Amino acid sequence: MAATLKKMSVLVAALGILSFVFGILAETKKPAAGVPIIGKGMIICKYPSDPTLAFAWLSFGFLVACSAVGWFSLFYAYKGKKAPTSAFFQSSTFVSFFVITLGTIGLAASFLLWPIITHHHPKYNITGNQNPSSATCPTAKTGVLGGGAFLSLNSSLLWLACFIFASNAREDYFEDLDGVKKPTHKHTHLEEAEAGPTIDDDSNEITSSSH
Template sequence: MGSTVRMLNSDVFTRIPSVPWIPQECYLRIEAMAFNQTTNIALSVLFLGSVSFVFGIVAENKKPPFGTPIQGKDVIICNFPDDPTVLLGTSSVVTLILAAIAGHVAVYFPYKGKYVPSNALFQNTTLLAFFIVAEGVTFLALAMLVWTTVTEGLHRSRNVHHDLTTQCPTAKTGLFGGGAFLALDAAIFWLICQMLTMNSRSDYFDEDDLIGEYGEVNCVTDVETIAIRHPTA
C-alpha cells in the first residue's frame, strides 16, 4: 500500500491512502493550509501597527521639551534642534492608516473567494462590539498623532514671535507616546476582529471548525469520494 496523507473530515482526523488517481493538487493544497490568506493579512496588521508604535515612541523621545529663544529686533526667534520628530510623527500616522486599512481588509476580505454580506457578519454581536472598539481606538490614535505632528510642525515653521516672553514651546509632551500605544492597541483589536470574523464566516457557511480553511472542502470531499470508489488492497 502506498504512503498515506492526513486529511480532515467533518468529525475526526482520518487517513486517506496516497494513490495515483487522487490529484496531486489536493495534497499540495492541504500542505499549504498553514500558509494562507488569513495569516498574511494578520501579519500585515500586526507589522504595520507595531511600526506605527515604534515611530511614535521614537518621535516622543526625540522631541525636545522646548526650543532656544534668540533675541532679535523686537522679536524672539525660536531655534529648534535638527531632529526627525515631524518626519517620525508623519511616518507613524501613515503606517497607522495602512494598519487600519489592513484591519478592514481582515474583516471584509472574501477568503478563498467566498464573500459574506456585512449584515451576516455583524449578526455576531461580539464581532460588532470589537469592530466598533477597533474603529474608536484607531480614530483616537490617529487624532492624537496627527494633532501632535501638525502642532510640532507649526511650532518649527512659525518660529518668529512678537511676544518677547515666549519660551519657544513644542508639542505637548506625552501625546506622541500616547498615540503610539493606542496605535498598537488598535492593531490588536483588529486582530481580534479578524478571529471573530472567521468564526462568523464559519457559522454563515455552516462548516465544522475542523475544516478550518474555506475552499478546501471540495478537495477533501473529492478525495474521500475517489477513495471509496477505488479502494486499495
C-alpha cells in the same frame, strides 16, 4: 499567492508594531524646547533639527496602512467564499470590537497628527509679545506622540480580535446556508419514498406484447 487570514493577521500586527516603534522614536527624539530669539515686538523660536517629524509621519503612515489592511482583511473572500457584510454585523460582539477599533484608530491618528500640524502652523515659531527674560519655546507636550504610538499598537491588536469574531460570524453564516440546503435535499428523497416505485410504461408495453 492567495491571501489567508493568518498571513493578513501577521501583516496587520507587523504594521502596528512599526507604527508603535516610530511613534516611540518620535517621542524620545523630541527636543525639550526651542531657543527664543528676541525680535522686534515678538519672540521667534528656533528649534534644532531633529527627526521627530519624520518619525511621526512614518508612525502615522504605518497606522493608515495597518487600518487599510485590517479593513480589507475583515471582509475579504477567503477561499473564494464571500459572506455578506450584514452577516458580520449580526454579531453584537463583533460590532462592539469593530466600533472600539475604529475609535482607537481615530484617537491614535489625532495624537500623532497634532504635533505635526502644530509644527507646520505659521505661528508655531512665533510666540507673540512675551517678557524676553521669561520667554519659552515649548514643543509638543510630553506623552502625546508616545500615547499615539501605544494607541496605534492597540488598534492593531483590536484588528486581530475583530478577525477572530469575523471568522466565527463567517463560519456561522456558511453553516446556516448549508443547513438550509440540506433539508430541501432530504425532503426530495422523502417525497420519492412516499410516492412508491415508479412504473415504466415502455416496459409494461413490452411485457404485454410478449404475452
